[in-house]
Amino acid sequence: MTINVDDSAVKRIHDLRQEQGKDNLLLRIRIEGGGCSGFQYILELTDTKPDDNDLVYDDSVITDEISMGFLEGATISFKDELIGAEFKIENPNAVAGCGCGTSFSTI
Numbered sequence: 001m002t003i004n005v006d007d008s009a010v011k012r013i014h015d016l017r018q019e020q021g022k023d024n025l026l027l028r029i030r031i032e033g034g035g036c037s038g039f040q041y042i043l044e045l046t047d048t049k050p051d052d053n054d055l056v057y058d059d060s061v062i063t064d065e066i067s068m069g070f071l072e073g074a075t076i077s078f079k080d081e082l083i084g085a086e087f088k089i090e091n092p093n094a095v096a097g098c099g100c101g102t103s104f105s106t107i
Helices: 007-020 065-071
Strands: 026-033 039-046 054-057 061-064 075-081 084-090 103-105
Touching: 007 026, 007 075, 026 065, 054 065, 061 065
Parallel strands: 026 061
Antiparallel strands: 026 039, 039 103, 054 061, 075 084
């Protein structure tokens, strides 16, 4: 089971570590029920120690085993564009999504 973390996301996490002075800062991605398409991505920056059930990728992104079932093969990137900057998730398991990109469905 794997998540692909693009160099842009790794660089952004490393930049945030320096800006905030938190050497252990990670981007946590969780999947929860809800949103307009059935499931939603919850992204948060955390510097708490990973639990036994957590999976860490490229020393930058962390998720739990349950969420990993929905994220298998996904690519995490960071986009800094004129309209804003954000982490993006390209999820091959999502068959539909909402316009804002924060929720998706798998069936």
